[in-house]
Amino acid sequence: MKVDLSFSRFFSSVQETPWHVEFLEPVVSQISPYSKVLDIGTGTGKLLQFLINGKNSDCTGIDTSASMLSEAEKKLKGMAVSLLQVTSGATLPFQNTCFDKICICNVLFNLNANDQDFLLNQSLGILNEKGRIIILSPTGSGTAKDFFRKVSKRNNKGFALWYILTRQSARKWNTQGRIKEFCKEKNLVYSRRIVFDGFGLLELVERR
Ligand SMILES: C[S@@+](CC[C@H](N)C(=O)[O-])C[C@H]1O[C@@H](n2cnc3c(N)ncnc32)[C@H](O)[C@@H]1O
Numbered sequence: 001m002k003v004d005l006s007f008s009r010f011f012s013s014v015q016e017t018p019w020h021v022e023f024l025e026p027v028v029s030q031i032s033p034y035s036k037v038l039d040i041g042t043g044t045g046k047l048l049q050f051l052i053n054g055k056n057s058d059c060t061g062i063d064t065s066a067s068m069l070s071e072a073e074k075k076l077k078g079m080a081v082s083l084l085q086v087t088s089g090a091t092l093p094f095q096n097t098c099f100d101k102i103c104i105c106n107v108l109f110n111l112n113a114n115d116q117d118f119l120l121n122q123s124l125g126i127l128n129e130k131g132r133i134i135i136l137s138p139t140g141s142g143t144a145k146d147f148f149r150k151v152s153k154r155n156n157k158g159f160a161l162w163y164i165l166t167r168q169s170a171r172k173w174n175t176q177g178r179i180k181e182f183c184k185e186k187n188l189v190y191s192r193r194i195v196f197d198g199f200g201l202l203e204l205v206e207r208r
Contacts, residue, residue, distance in 0.1 A: 008044060008067040012075065014158040015046035019150055023136070024050065026195040026202045027103055030134050031055050035100040038062065038126070040119060041107030045072030045083070052079050060094075062086045089118060097128045105136040109166070109173035120182050124205075133205040135179055138163070140170030142198035150197070163199070179203045 014020055024047050031037060033055045039047050042061030051057035060082040063069050069083050076083070086092060102123045108116050123133050142163075150159045182205075183190035189206045 008065070008071045011068065012044035012071040014162070015044050015075075017155050017158050018153060019156045019159040019162075020046065023196050023200055024105065026193070026200065027105055027134050027136050028054065030132070030202075030204070031057060031101055031103075034058070036098065037101045037103060038094070038099045038123075040102060040104045040123065042072055042083070043068045043106075045075045045081075047103060047105060048072070048081055049075055049079070052076070052081060060084065060099075062092070064088050088115060092122045092126060094126045096125055097131075099126055100128055100131050102127055102131065102133045103136070104133065106138070106166075108135060108178075109137040109169050113178075116178060117182070120179075124186065124188075127207075129207060131206075135203040135205070136195075137173055137201045137203070138166040138170035139174055139194065139199055139201050140167040141174075146197040146199070150199075174201060179205060 027047060028050045031051055034057065035055065036058045037051055037060070039059065039061045042048060042063050045061055048059045048061050051059055061069075061072060062084045063072070064086055066085055069085055072083055084093065104119065104123070108119065111119070120133075127133060140163075147160075147163065150156055180190050180192070182188070187208060189208055191204045193202045194200070195202045
C-alpha cells in the first residue's frame with residue numbers, strides 16, 4: 001500500500017511536467033466548452049484540471065486505483081468534479097448516452113484484449129449520439145532528435161522513463177490497430193492522428 005501511494009504521488013508529479021502537459025494538449029483541444037466529459041483511467045486528474053479550468057467542462061473521472069484517485073482529489077480540491085473508483089470488468093455506473101466526450105488516455109494500450117473490448121463497449125453505451133471517444137496512447141517511436149530535445153528540456157526527466165517503460169506495449173498497440181477494427185465491427189467512424197512530435201497517437205471514434 002505504501003509503495004502504491006508513493007507511486008501515485010510520483011505519477012502526480014510527472015503529470016505536472018511540461019512534456020506531459022504537451023502530451024495531453026491534443027486531447028484538450030478536442031473538447032468544446034461546457035461539454036460533459038468522462039475521463040476513464042483519470043489517474044491523478046491532470047486532464048480534468050485542464051478541462052475544468054480551460055473549457056468549463058462538466059467532468060467525471062473514474063479509475064480502478066484508490067491511491068490515484070486520492071492524488072486526483074488533492075489536485076482538484078475545490079473544483080466541481082466527480083471522481084469515482086470503479087472495478088475492472090464491472091459495468092460503468094452511468095446512464096446510457098449521457099456523455100459528450102469520453103477520454104481514455106494512456107490506459108488501453110496497457111490492458112489485455114478483453115479489458116480493452118469491455119471498456120470500448122461500455123464507452124459506446126454511455127456516449128451520446130453525437131459524442132466522441134478520444135483515445136490517446138504512446139507510439140513507442142519518434143526520432144532520436146526529438147527524443148533528445150524533449151529529454152534536455154528543463155524538468156522533463158520523466159519523459160525518458162515513460163518512453164522506455166511504455167515503448168514495447170505502445171508499439172504492439174500501434175501495429176494491432178484495435179480501435180480501427182472495433183470501429184469496423186460496430187460501423188463507427190474512425191480517425192487517427194500522430195501527435196506529440198511522433199510520440200503520441202490520437203484516435204477518435206464517432207457514430208455515423
Ligand atoms: C498511465 S495512467 C494514465 C493516467 C491519465 N489518464 C494520464 O494520461 O495521465 C493509467 C490509469 O488507468 C487506470 N486504469 C487501469 N485499468 C483501468 C480500468 N479498467 N478502468 C479504469 N481505470 C483503469 C490506472 O489505475 C491508472 O491510474
